[in-house]
Every structure is written in C-alpha cells, then in structure tokens.
Amino acid sequence: MSDDNPSSAGAPRRRTIDAVRASLPRRYAKERRFRLTGRLAVLTGLAFVGSLFLSIILNGYTGFEQTYLKVQVTFDQEALDPEGRRDPAALAGADYAALVKRAMQAAFPDVSGRSELRELFGMVSSGAEYQLQDMVKADPSLVGTTRDLWLIASDDVDMVMKGHIDRRVPEDQRRVSDRVLGWLDVLEKKGAVDTRFNWRFFTNGDSREPELAGIGGAVMGSFYTLLVCLVISFPIGVAAAVYLEEFAPKNRLTDLIEVNINNLAAVPSIVFGLLGLAVLINFFGMPRSAPVVGGLVLALMVLPTIIIAGRAALKSVPPSIREAALGVGASKMQTVFHHVLPLAMPGMMTGMIIGMAHALGETAPLLMIGMVAFVVDVPKGFFDPSTLLPVQIYLWADSPERAFVEKTAAAIIVLLAFLIAMNALAVYLRKRFERRW
Amino acid sequence: MNATMGTLSDAATGVAGRADAMDGLRIRNFSGTVGEVTVANPRMRTRGVDVYYGDKHAIKNVTLDIGSNEVIAMIGPSGCGKSTFLRCLNRMNDTVEGCRVTGHITLDDKDVYDRQMDPVVLRAQVGMVFQKPNPFPKPIYDNIAYGPRIHGIAASRAELDEIVESSLRRAGLWDEVKDRLDQPGTGLSGGQQQRLCIARAIAVSPEVILMDEPCSALDPIATAKIEELIDELRQNYTICIVTHSMQQAARVSQRTAYFHLGDLIEVGETTQIFTNPRHKLTEDYITGRFG
Amino acid sequence: MSTPLLIAALLVLTAVAYVLGRRRSVAVSAGAGGIRNLHSLPSYYGSYAALWCLIPALLVLALWVAFRSTIVTELVVRDLPQEMQQLGPDRLGLVLNDVRNLTSGNVVSREVTPELRAAADHLKSLERTSAAAMAVVVLSLGVIGGGLAWRQISPRLRARNRVEAIVNVLLIVASLIAIFTTVGIVLSVLFESILFFRTVPMTSFLFGLDWSPQIALRADQAGSSGAFGAVPLFTGTLLISGIAMLVAVPIGLMAAIYLSEYASREFRAVAKPVLEVLAGIPTVVYGFFAALTVAPLVRDAGVALGLEVASESALAAGLVMGIMIIPFVSSLSDDVINAVPQSMRDASYALGATQSETVRQVVLPAALPGIVGSILLAVSRAIGETMIVVMAAGLSAKLTANPLDSVTTVTVQIVTLLVGDQEFDSPKTLAAFALGLVLFVVTLGLNVIALHVVRKYREQYE
Known part of the structure; x- marks a missing residue:
C-alpha cells in the first residue's frame, strides 16, 4: 500500500471490497448460527417454564x-x-x-x-x-x-x-x-x-391419610409466620433504608453496612436457619416449630431485599423535592418523613411484597428450626407448633403414598397462586404509582 | 447511470414549488436549498432524503452530492439534523429504533437503501468516526486489526501487521504507539484515542469517511493534529465532517453545507459560505446571531 | 399477662402518654403567650413523652422475653435433687423436657416421681411469677418514662430536636441490624464449629475422605466413632453445582444476548418476564419437579442408552438446579451487557461488523468482567441451594465424579444432621455447624469477589 498516491489507492480498495464480498456468505452463516443458538437458548428456557408448570398442573389438578x-x-x-x-x-x-x-x-x-x-x-x-x-x-x-x-x-x-x-x-x-x-x-x-x-383439602390440617390431609394448617402457619416477618422486617427495613440513603455520613461504617447488606442478600438461606437454631432456639430457648421463630428468621433473611428496594425507591425521589422542603425551613427529618418517604412508599411496598413472596416460598431455614413437625391441628397463634405451606409440600413430597403426589402438586398450585397474586400486586402497585419526574 | 438519475430527479421534483416561495434568492434548485448541491465527480449522492424518528421529522427533503476526494463540512445549530444526515450515509440509523429513512442515497451509483445493498458491505466502504473517541477495550493492535480481521482482508499475519502499521502511520499515531501495541487502546489520551479511531476506520480502506464532530471532546492541540490529519487523508478519501465549530469547517473543508431544523439551507464553496453567505439564516448563524 | 396482651397494654399507655404530653404542652404554653411561643409543635411534645414511655419499656420487655426461659430453666435445675443435677447435659435436657411436658399437661416419657412433680410445680410457679413480674416492671417503666418526660415539658424544651435525635438513633440501630445479623451468623456458626473441632481435628474434617456421621449408641457397634471427612461432600457439591452451571451459563447467557440484541420488542416483552418467573418459583417446587419428573426421565434415558443411572443421580439434581439459575444468570448478564456503551457497538457496526461479530468480539469481551462476576454469584447460589438437593440428591457420601451416580452435598448433610430431635452437643449435630461454617465462608468469599468485580466493572463505564 503506497501512502500518498491517490491514483494507486484504487487497487487496494478494489481488493478490500472483493475480500468483503468473498467473506460475506461465511459471515452470514455464522450470524445465522449465532442467532439460532440464541433463539434456542430462549426457547429452551421457555420450554423449561412450560414443562415445569405442565408437570405440576397435570399432577396436581386431581388433588382438588x-x-x-x-x-x-x-x-x-x-x-x-x-x-x-x-x-x-x-x-x-x-x-x-x-x-x-x-x-x-x-x-x-x-x-x-x-x-x-x-x-x-x-x-x-x-x-x-x-x-x-x-x-x-x-x-x-x-x-x-x-x-x-x-x-x-x-x-x-x-x-x-x-x-x-x-x-x-x-x-x-x-x-x-x-x-x-x-x-x-x-x-x-x-x-x-x-x-x-375436595373442600377438606383447604380446611384440614395434615394427616397420615392422604384423602384427609389438607393445607389449612399450613396456610394458617404461613400466615402467622409471614405476619411476624412483615411486622419485624418492614419497619426495620424502611428505617435502615432511610438512614443509609438520607442521613448516613459517607464513612467506613456506612461502607461496611452497605457491603454487609449486599453480602447478606447472597448468603444461602440455610445459614439463616443455622442462626435461628443456634441463637433463637438454643441460646434464647424459644419454642421450636413456632411461627414466631420462623417469622424472625425469615425477617432477617428478607431484610436485605427490603433495604435494597427501599433505597432504590428513595433514590428515585428527585432532589428538588428535598430542596423545596428544606427551603421552607423544614428540618432534615421533617423533609424526609413528610415528603420523601411518602413519595417513596409505593416503591418500598413493592420491595416488601417481593420480599414477602420470597419468604413465603422459603423452606430450607425452616427445616433447621424444627418447622418440619407433623402438625395435625390448625395453629391458632404465634406460639403454636405449626408447619408452613412450602414445608408441608416438602413433607408430602417425601411421603411414599401415591395419593400424596397429587396432594403435593395441588399444594404447589396453591402456593404458586399465592405467589402469582403477590407478584401481580407488586406489578400493579409499581404501574399504578409509577411517577416520571 | 442515466436511469438512476431519472428516478432521482423524479423523486425530487415534488417539492419544486417550495423553492419559489423563498424570496431574494439568486440560485434556486429543486430541493429548496441555496447553492450548488451537485458536483462534477460525485462519490455519494442524496436525493430528497427524509428521516423520521417515530413522529419527529428530523431531516426534510435533503438533496446533496458529496464529491470524490473532497472534505465537505456540515454545520448548523444543535439539533439541526446534521448528525442524523451523516448517519444515513452508512445506514448507522438502522440501529436506532423507530428511525425511518425515505428518499434516495447512492454510493457510486448504487442505492444504499436498496434491498440488495448489504449494510456490512456499505459500511466497509463508508467508515465512520464518532464524536467521543470509542476505542474497544482491547490492545491497540487489535483495535486496528478488528476491521481487517472480520472482513478477511489480510491473508496473512504479515499482511495484517502491514495494514496496522500503515493505518497507524496515516493517522500519525505510529511513532507514539509503536512500542506499546499490546496495551489497551483505552489507555491513550483523548486525542490519541480519536486518531486511533481514525486509524481503525481507514484500516478497512473505505472510500468515504464520515466524521461526527470528531474534535468536540478534544483539547485544541489534539484538535489541530486531527485537522492536519483530515487534510492529509483528503488525498485518498472522501471525507464528510459534521462540526459545530465554524472555524474548523473553514480550516479543513472545501465545501460546506448549512443545516437548520432539518432543512439543508445552503451549500457552497467553504470560502463563499463564510465570506458571502447567500441565505439570511446562514448569515445569521455565521455571524453568531444564534446557534 | 401474656406477652401480646402486655404489648397491647404498653401501646395503649404510649397513646395515653402522647395525648397527655401534647395537652400539657398546650397548657404550659397558655401561660407563656400561646402555642406560638412553644419551641416545637405540640405534637412533638406528645411524641417526646410517648417515645420515653415506649422505648425503655419495650427494651426491657425484649430482654426479659429473650432470657426468661434460660433463667427459669437454670433456677429449676438448681432446685432439682443433687443426683439429677449430676447428669450429663443431654440426659438433663431430657429430664427438663419431661418437666416441661408435665407442666403443660402433656404425655411424659418416664415415671412421674415426686421430684419431677415438684420440679414441674416449681417451673409453673416460676413462670407465673415471671409473667406477673414482667408485666409490672414493663408497665411501670412505661409510666415512669412517660411521666418523667411529661414533667419536663415546658415552652423552652426543644422537643423537636430531642424527638429527632431519638429517631435518628433508632434509624442507626435499624441499619446496624444487618451487621448484627452477620456477626450473629459468624458467632453462632463459629462457636459450635470450635466445639466440633475439639472432638474432630480440623484437618481430618477438611481433608478426610470418609463421611459417615452416624454415631452408634452402643460402643460395640460398627463405625461407632463416626467419620467426619467432608471431602466427599465438597466434591458432591461441586459436581452438582458444576452440572447446574453447565446448564445455566450457556442458556442464560445466550438468552440474555438474544433478548437484548436480537429479539423484537414484542417478543422480549413476553419472553423476559416468563423467564423471570423461573426465579420466583420456590426451590421446594423445583425439588419436587426434580424428584417427580426429571429424575425418572434421566433414569429412563440412561437405561435406554444402556447406562446405569442412580435413581437420585447428580445429573437430575444438577439439571434442575441449572434451570433454577438460568434467570439469575440471564438477568445479571442482561444488566451487564446493557452497561456496555452503545458507542462500542456503533464503532463496530461502523466498521461493517455483523451483529454476531459485534456481540462476540466487542460486547462480550467488554462485558467479560461483569459476566464473570455474575457467574460467581450464580455459583455461590448453586452451592448454597438446599431444597433441590435435599429432595433430589442422595444421602450417601460417595467420592465420585460420575454425574450418573448419586452424591450428597454440604447442604443436604446439614439438613439431615439437624432435622428431627437432636442432642445439641453431639459431634453429629456440631458437624452440621462446621459444614455451615464452610458454606458461609465459601459463599461469602465468592460474593465479596463477585460484587467487587461487578462494581469495578460498572465504574469503568460510568
């Protein structure tokens, strides 16, 4: 290639375009293969979703x-x-x-x-x-x-x-x-x-007889547990998010808390169960199998989710709102609690619902704190021995009787229905209160 | 050739009436633009080009020739559509969702937006340099070699080495980087990065190089070097440069086109545009009344 | 008085304190020239009294509830006959269990001796005393706290600043709970692990090749000592996680690329949420799916090919775990790929690269650190996953790399060792905590590295 001669520039240019043309079929074949691989990957994923749901529904609908x-x-x-x-x-x-x-x-x-x-x-x-x-x-x-x-x-x-x-x-x-x-x-x-x-399926507690076994007890157990979880994790989560996002000075401690929260969000759930077993049950001597312990453990587990969602919600409130409130003489605390927090609330609620859905489906930590007991009675309070919906599913899945297969799948359908409802509510809240600043 | 011209003229005549409405213009042509839109030896031609982004009409009926081995500068206030117009020339607008281009654009008499035209081939012939230097996060060598490699231009490693060296030399960067070709291109200074991007563009030996405000992110010294480089590159390439600096347009280009709110207002020799603009809007812009 | 009732009473008391505080602030302001001359709004004076009523009482209540059963048990043990106190901790625990059952009128596993009956009565009376004392202490603390604050109220009292200071402290405490949780996890797992390493040396735990934690009740039974070599568990965990990653990474990554670079807007709007549904499905459901549908499928396929497949093969568990992780990989990669600036893509397209060339040679290399970080997070997730392996993987600790064989994992063993009744200081139970420690350290390490890599990657393009 000669540098400064315009007349000779034509020769290599022709070569370039020829080379491009010559390489095109091969390159487009690669392109098609790549695109096909991608489409296959998505379709495989969708097929997994489909077969999972199909398998559960086909096994479970007769359970009702x-x-x-x-x-x-x-x-x-x-x-x-x-x-x-x-x-x-x-x-x-x-x-x-x-x-x-x-x-x-x-x-x-x-x-x-x-x-x-x-x-x-x-x-x-x-x-x-x-x-x-x-x-x-x-x-x-x-x-x-x-x-x-x-x-x-x-x-x-x-x-x-x-x-x-x-x-x-x-x-x-x-x-x-x-x-x-x-x-x-x-x-x-x-x-x-x-x-x-089979209306008994919704009202009865667990039973050794598949035709008598129901999810009534498990649903109530899940309800009490989630209530404890909600009452503990939501206020603490909101308070922590508010502090970290609005008040915390930038220093080592704040950094440490941040890193901590991010890591806790990724700690395996079973480790929270170990914490509950060692601290709540063995050290504080709280009762095994009680919704109150389960709720505490789940609260610690979903706290990072709620804090992270809460901070994101606070972050999306534009600074102009804060400046406006501060400008009329409100204290920092008043600004946050009167103006910023209400605006961030829908986002926080969304985070909370997603956290609760997560808690509702969680099983592993509950096994650690003895919520796998065979409980026939429907629990009536926070200290009664109880089992939870996912744990009930686990217990039934382990039972040898053929009839428990459909009960398990039916219980899963109920659990998924709850989860879908909760997620739909979260999506609705997000859509309903979404603001564009 | 003749057949192509025929369709181009037909496409443009629909707006002839609008030019008549403009008073006090000595030269009128079919697209309403003041000045000579055609040239004797065109490399690219556009006829009646409209661009829409969704509902927004971004370019209105632009007709313009880009001559061989010339530097043509596009100037105009922000949002006037000059960058959009530039991106039409190598179909970079294809990547923008909701973007629609109508009208005719040809490169060496082949319609760029024809179904037969492959954007890959087109872009190998019409290279582009962007506003912000965007080297790949790869070694300098691989940055330059990327184009030749994907197009299969170099038959051997030695040939590839040669392409890399000559491209870097033409971009005036060789002496600065020859000892660190294996270091990432992102580690260079802004001006060097932009010259790297120019070298990367010329490594595939395009016929036209589009430059979208190539110096807006650079300091004056780096800008001067790029401008020098543009002048040298004119020997071998046709260069189409968008700039918001009128001084730059005056320094590097032979022809200048002035855009305003999606209309191509005036085209002409650069010296004429800057010394004796014919259109009121051009004059106002040149003299700094707005923009 | 039961605890929920006590809390309700305390809340009522708090409300009363608020009303009284507010009223007093209005009353004292009357002498000083009206509400305008108060330092803060009356509601702040109310809040001030209410906070002082509520917080100290609530703190004491929490401590009381937390330590009540430990202290009561200690007192009952002290009053037991001498020979019963001399029993080993596990036997003593059984005795106490019976005492508790007796108190609540449940069936008792041994003969009810007068000592036992006496202890049960003692326990009952102690619990009754404790409940009564707690109610008295908590409520009077509420009255005293609220009353003191109420007396302080004067127009000059900077109530707003004080309330805000208290709220600020509460906020800080709330955000410190994350740290307490981590410390709690570390301490509880570490403490039990140290007990475990006293009986089983750490080296033989970490490098031993034999795992059979069943300790025989009688000394003459075979394998009475139990073997705590965790290597088969580690390899089993790695095998299943490896299979999961082999499923999840290619599918997740390619799906993310396809959806972000190729798919039409309509297809993406449908496919993306549907794929993300996978992330919201409880793991117990995956476990059921693995055991009921996938494991038989894998076994049948293996039989058809003439292979010997265990009914609880690592392949089935790994496959399903992979499905679970797909949305995790794909949504993280999607974020990472979208963080690659459009200018990189433009540069590549402007040189005439096709879309796949741009993705493979520009976008992916640029996104690589972020993708690696996401994969590390996914690995940590796979290692810590419990329910799928509990339901679909085996219990026998085999040292094998054959995916068709049955292997066990760290989490499976933790669950097996801890579910059901257990004496707390047998090495078997403690081994679960040692495994928990390993699990925590490994996942924490992976998370720290991954989050660091991802953050550095994001900063690069910000």
Missing part, C-alpha cells in the same frame, strides 16, 4: 377432587344411643366406625372372611366415621333412621378412580386387589361412585 362412595348407612339406635337420651357426650363417643363397616357389609352381603372384609372396609376412608359423627352432632334426630350417604373413599380407591393406579398391571404389583376393583365396578354401575370438589 375427591372420590366419594354412596352407601346406605343405618344410624342404629342400639349402637349409637342405647338409652335413647340423645346425650351429646354419649353420641360423640359412640362407635361410628362400626356403622360404616355394617353399611359396607350391607352393600356387599356375600363378602365374608377376615381379609376380604378388611379389604372391603378399606375402601372407605377412616375419615368416614368422623363424617357420620359430625352429622349426628349437627342433627341428633338422625339416630334411628337410614340414609343414603356419600362417604369419603380411601386413597387407593381414589387413585383407581383418577387413573393413577393402572388396572392393567398384574395384581401382585398393584396396591389394589382385583376384588376391590370388582366391588368398585359394581358400585360404579349403581351410580354410587362420584368425584367431587
């Missing part, structure tokens, strides 16, 4: 339904209330299980033999007797009458009806015997088998 068997039950005066006084205590203590058994036997009179009978009785849930008990308690006049009643079917029958137990599998490899399937077919032909919405 429960199979019932129609059986003719005789509320036998002799068995329930031999003295005929309709004494509530006596009625409550009567042997309703026997009623259920007698009813089943009446439906299939030709069944005999201990093991056969046990299988027959096993078609109805052990919760059926409580069903009858509750009915009599509500209406003592039932005693002495005979009614057609829909009793809760056992989990095995439920699984057969929902197709989770395959009838084609050889009998010795399946949980349900051919006999039971035969009886079930008889009942079905009579129209005595029905699948109904």
Whole structure:
C-alpha cells in the first residue's frame, strides 16, 4: 500500500471490497448460527417454564377432587344411643366406625372372611366415621333412621378412580386387589361412585391419610409466620433504608453496612436457619416449630431485599423535592418523613411484597428450626407448633403414598397462586404509582 | 447511470414549488436549498432524503452530492439534523429504533437503501468516526486489526501487521504507539484515542469517511493534529465532517453545507459560505446571531 | 399477662402518654403567650413523652422475653435433687423436657416421681411469677418514662430536636441490624464449629475422605466413632453445582444476548418476564419437579442408552438446579451487557461488523468482567441451594465424579444432621455447624469477589 498516491489507492480498495464480498456468505452463516443458538437458548428456557408448570398442573389438578362412595348407612339406635337420651357426650363417643363397616357389609352381603372384609372396609376412608359423627352432632334426630350417604373413599380407591393406579398391571404389583376393583365396578354401575370438589383439602390440617390431609394448617402457619416477618422486617427495613440513603455520613461504617447488606442478600438461606437454631432456639430457648421463630428468621433473611428496594425507591425521589422542603425551613427529618418517604412508599411496598413472596416460598431455614413437625391441628397463634405451606409440600413430597403426589402438586398450585397474586400486586402497585419526574 | 438519475430527479421534483416561495434568492434548485448541491465527480449522492424518528421529522427533503476526494463540512445549530444526515450515509440509523429513512442515497451509483445493498458491505466502504473517541477495550493492535480481521482482508499475519502499521502511520499515531501495541487502546489520551479511531476506520480502506464532530471532546492541540490529519487523508478519501465549530469547517473543508431544523439551507464553496453567505439564516448563524 | 396482651397494654399507655404530653404542652404554653411561643409543635411534645414511655419499656420487655426461659430453666435445675443435677447435659435436657411436658399437661416419657412433680410445680410457679413480674416492671417503666418526660415539658424544651435525635438513633440501630445479623451468623456458626473441632481435628474434617456421621449408641457397634471427612461432600457439591452451571451459563447467557440484541420488542416483552418467573418459583417446587419428573426421565434415558443411572443421580439434581439459575444468570448478564456503551457497538457496526461479530468480539469481551462476576454469584447460589438437593440428591457420601451416580452435598448433610430431635452437643449435630461454617465462608468469599468485580466493572463505564 503506497501512502500518498491517490491514483494507486484504487487497487487496494478494489481488493478490500472483493475480500468483503468473498467473506460475506461465511459471515452470514455464522450470524445465522449465532442467532439460532440464541433463539434456542430462549426457547429452551421457555420450554423449561412450560414443562415445569405442565408437570405440576397435570399432577396436581386431581388433588382438588375427591372420590366419594354412596352407601346406605343405618344410624342404629342400639349402637349409637342405647338409652335413647340423645346425650351429646354419649353420641360423640359412640362407635361410628362400626356403622360404616355394617353399611359396607350391607352393600356387599356375600363378602365374608377376615381379609376380604378388611379389604372391603378399606375402601372407605377412616375419615368416614368422623363424617357420620359430625352429622349426628349437627342433627341428633338422625339416630334411628337410614340414609343414603356419600362417604369419603380411601386413597387407593381414589387413585383407581383418577387413573393413577393402572388396572392393567398384574395384581401382585398393584396396591389394589382385583376384588376391590370388582366391588368398585359394581358400585360404579349403581351410580354410587362420584368425584367431587375436595373442600377438606383447604380446611384440614395434615394427616397420615392422604384423602384427609389438607393445607389449612399450613396456610394458617404461613400466615402467622409471614405476619411476624412483615411486622419485624418492614419497619426495620424502611428505617435502615432511610438512614443509609438520607442521613448516613459517607464513612467506613456506612461502607461496611452497605457491603454487609449486599453480602447478606447472597448468603444461602440455610445459614439463616443455622442462626435461628443456634441463637433463637438454643441460646434464647424459644419454642421450636413456632411461627414466631420462623417469622424472625425469615425477617432477617428478607431484610436485605427490603433495604435494597427501599433505597432504590428513595433514590428515585428527585432532589428538588428535598430542596423545596428544606427551603421552607423544614428540618432534615421533617423533609424526609413528610415528603420523601411518602413519595417513596409505593416503591418500598413493592420491595416488601417481593420480599414477602420470597419468604413465603422459603423452606430450607425452616427445616433447621424444627418447622418440619407433623402438625395435625390448625395453629391458632404465634406460639403454636405449626408447619408452613412450602414445608408441608416438602413433607408430602417425601411421603411414599401415591395419593400424596397429587396432594403435593395441588399444594404447589396453591402456593404458586399465592405467589402469582403477590407478584401481580407488586406489578400493579409499581404501574399504578409509577411517577416520571 | 442515466436511469438512476431519472428516478432521482423524479423523486425530487415534488417539492419544486417550495423553492419559489423563498424570496431574494439568486440560485434556486429543486430541493429548496441555496447553492450548488451537485458536483462534477460525485462519490455519494442524496436525493430528497427524509428521516423520521417515530413522529419527529428530523431531516426534510435533503438533496446533496458529496464529491470524490473532497472534505465537505456540515454545520448548523444543535439539533439541526446534521448528525442524523451523516448517519444515513452508512445506514448507522438502522440501529436506532423507530428511525425511518425515505428518499434516495447512492454510493457510486448504487442505492444504499436498496434491498440488495448489504449494510456490512456499505459500511466497509463508508467508515465512520464518532464524536467521543470509542476505542474497544482491547490492545491497540487489535483495535486496528478488528476491521481487517472480520472482513478477511489480510491473508496473512504479515499482511495484517502491514495494514496496522500503515493505518497507524496515516493517522500519525505510529511513532507514539509503536512500542506499546499490546496495551489497551483505552489507555491513550483523548486525542490519541480519536486518531486511533481514525486509524481503525481507514484500516478497512473505505472510500468515504464520515466524521461526527470528531474534535468536540478534544483539547485544541489534539484538535489541530486531527485537522492536519483530515487534510492529509483528503488525498485518498472522501471525507464528510459534521462540526459545530465554524472555524474548523473553514480550516479543513472545501465545501460546506448549512443545516437548520432539518432543512439543508445552503451549500457552497467553504470560502463563499463564510465570506458571502447567500441565505439570511446562514448569515445569521455565521455571524453568531444564534446557534 | 401474656406477652401480646402486655404489648397491647404498653401501646395503649404510649397513646395515653402522647395525648397527655401534647395537652400539657398546650397548657404550659397558655401561660407563656400561646402555642406560638412553644419551641416545637405540640405534637412533638406528645411524641417526646410517648417515645420515653415506649422505648425503655419495650427494651426491657425484649430482654426479659429473650432470657426468661434460660433463667427459669437454670433456677429449676438448681432446685432439682443433687443426683439429677449430676447428669450429663443431654440426659438433663431430657429430664427438663419431661418437666416441661408435665407442666403443660402433656404425655411424659418416664415415671412421674415426686421430684419431677415438684420440679414441674416449681417451673409453673416460676413462670407465673415471671409473667406477673414482667408485666409490672414493663408497665411501670412505661409510666415512669412517660411521666418523667411529661414533667419536663415546658415552652423552652426543644422537643423537636430531642424527638429527632431519638429517631435518628433508632434509624442507626435499624441499619446496624444487618451487621448484627452477620456477626450473629459468624458467632453462632463459629462457636459450635470450635466445639466440633475439639472432638474432630480440623484437618481430618477438611481433608478426610470418609463421611459417615452416624454415631452408634452402643460402643460395640460398627463405625461407632463416626467419620467426619467432608471431602466427599465438597466434591458432591461441586459436581452438582458444576452440572447446574453447565446448564445455566450457556442458556442464560445466550438468552440474555438474544433478548437484548436480537429479539423484537414484542417478543422480549413476553419472553423476559416468563423467564423471570423461573426465579420466583420456590426451590421446594423445583425439588419436587426434580424428584417427580426429571429424575425418572434421566433414569429412563440412561437405561435406554444402556447406562446405569442412580435413581437420585447428580445429573437430575444438577439439571434442575441449572434451570433454577438460568434467570439469575440471564438477568445479571442482561444488566451487564446493557452497561456496555452503545458507542462500542456503533464503532463496530461502523466498521461493517455483523451483529454476531459485534456481540462476540466487542460486547462480550467488554462485558467479560461483569459476566464473570455474575457467574460467581450464580455459583455461590448453586452451592448454597438446599431444597433441590435435599429432595433430589442422595444421602450417601460417595467420592465420585460420575454425574450418573448419586452424591450428597454440604447442604443436604446439614439438613439431615439437624432435622428431627437432636442432642445439641453431639459431634453429629456440631458437624452440621462446621459444614455451615464452610458454606458461609465459601459463599461469602465468592460474593465479596463477585460484587467487587461487578462494581469495578460498572465504574469503568460510568
């Protein structure tokens, strides 16, 4: 290439353009490959989202339904209330299980033999007797009458009806015997088998029997825990954000706090569980499995999130607002609390909701502080032993019964519904109160 | 060639009426611009170019030739569209979302906005230097070699070395950096960075170099060096420079175009524009009444 | 009086203090020429009295609640018969448990001796006394604090400045809680770990190759000593995290590039939030997904290929963990890629580079430090992830690099060792804290480095 000769500049220029043209097909092929890889990556990610949700929903939607068997039950005066006084205590203590058994036997009179009978009785849930008990308690006049009643079917029958137990599998490899399937077919032909919405799933506590287990206790436990978490973390988070953003002098301590908060946000959640176990339970002797401890641990865990979101919200309030307030003689504190903080509040609320959603889904630290107990009763306060929705999911996922798979997935659907609702609220708040300065 | 000219004229005649409305103008042409928009040996030609950013009409019906081996300066107050116009010439506006260009722009009689025209090929022929020096965060050598490498211009390492050296020499930077080619280009001073960017642009041997206020971020000494360099580069390249400094336009360019609110108001020999502007707006701007 | 009730009473008292303080400020101002001559607005005088009523009482309440059970237990132990006091700490703990159960009327695991009954009665009376004393002390403190502040109120009292000073202190305390948390984590984990390293030397913990923490109850059982070599846990953690990163980094990075550089606005508006949904899904859900869907899939695929795949393979857990981390990598990379100035891209395009050349040769190298920082953060996340591995990875500590085999991780072992009832000072329990210490130190180190790298990177382009 010669430097200062315009006439010779034409030659290399032609070469350049030729080289560019010659390289183009190869380069565009690369471009297409690159773009394709990118699109594949996005589609893979979307496919993961899709398969995750699909897997959960397909496994879980049947969990909201429960199979019932129609059986003719005789509320036998002799068995329930031999003295005929309709004494509530006596009625409550009567042997309703026997009623259920007698009813089943009446439906299939030709069944005999201990093991056969046990299988027959096993078609109805052990919760059926409580069903009858509750009915009599509500209406003592039932005693002495005979009614057609829909009793809760056992989990095995439920699984057969929902197709989770395959009838084609050889009998010795399946949980349900051919006999039971035969009886079930008889009942079905009579129209005595029905699948109904399972409202018990939302009100009951945990149970060893899948057909009786519900998320009511777990939801209340989550509610109490989140309430504690909210009451502790939100005021502290807002106060810390206000101090760091508005008042803190720039010095080593402030830097240290900042670095600290950023690091805490990335500390594995299980470490917070260790903190709770060592400090709250062992040192301060607080009760295990109590929402109050869980709430404290979760509060410490979500605090960094809330502080970081709060600072971002404060940062987005323009300095002119502060100057205006200071200019009319307000103190720094008045400026912040009367003007800046209210303007930053929607942003802080958004951060808080996201933090709460995070806390709602958290499991690992709660395992550390003993919230994995088997709790049948629905908790009534902050110190009652309780379990939480995600922990309940973990416990059920670990259970061997096939019927717990759909319960687990159904509980996950409920949990995700809560999370989606919370995130939607956060998005709505952000959109509704978004200001452009 | 003739066919192309025909379509270009057709595209421009639609606005002939507007020029008549302007009083006191000695020379009128079809786009309403005062002065000679065409040249004898054009490298690039634009005919009736309009640019929209969304709803904003940023460039209005601009017609202008850019001659071979000339330095043409675009001047005008901020927001007048001179940079936008420059970015149309190598389709850099393609990267701006919502930007729409109509009209005709040709490079060596090939339509730049034609579907057949590949922006990659176009930009290899029409290089660009930006307002703020933007060297890649890579070694100086790799900065220069980037263009030749992606286009596959150099067949061998030796050839690439040669391209790097000659580009740096032409940019007047070789002696300053020859011992530290492996150090990052971001470590150079502002003026050196800008010359590095010019060297990077000429390494792919473009035909036209667009410069968008190349000296606005530099001190006077660095500016003087760049201006000197522009004058030398004119031997081999066509240069189109946007500047907000009228002195700079006067020093480096042969022709000057004055833009105002998206209109090309006046074009002419640089000496004529600065000594004897024909349009009132040009005169007001030159004499510093606004801008 | 129960604690929530006491808090409610205290809040009522605070409200009363506010009203009285405010009223007094108005009253004293009447003699001094009206409210205008007050130093501050009346509401500040109210707040001043209220704060003095609330804060000291609340502090004492918190301390009382925190230490109540420790002190009460100590007192009960002191009154137990001599031979019971001589019991080892774990046996004593069981006795105390029974005492507590007896007090609350629950089932007791041993015969109820008169000593036990006496201790239970003692506990009951102590708890009742404590609750009553707490209520008295807290409420009277509230009255005294509020009363003293109320007496101070005069037109010259600089109430606003004082209230603001108190609020300022409260704000500082709130922001120091982050530091307390870190200190608390370090101390609690460190303290138990030191206890652990007294029984098991640190070197054999960090470099030992055998992990079987089950300590036999009887001395003659096999493996009675327990083995605490954590190397198999570290390799297992690294294996699963490695698989997760192999899934998450390419997909996350390419997805971020595609969405920020290529995708149309409409596609981005849909795809980005959908991908971010992955970040909001609780990890327990991923664990269920891994155990229920992915693990059988992996096993079937392995069988179809003639490979032997463990039912709790590292591959399945790692795969799902990778899915979880995708949005983490992609949103961090997205931030980083967007921080690369447009002028870099312009320079490249102006030289005639195609989009992929610009991305690969200009944007990515420029963004590299930031991307590395994001990946480090993601690694720290993967190492600390618990639920997925608890539900989908195994329990057996194998020293293997085979992704089809079952391995266990640090977090799995922490959970296994600590879930359920445990005596607090057995080496088994303490080992969990030693593992926690390792986990904390490693993730903290990664976070510090990553945050530093990312911050330096951002400063470069600001």
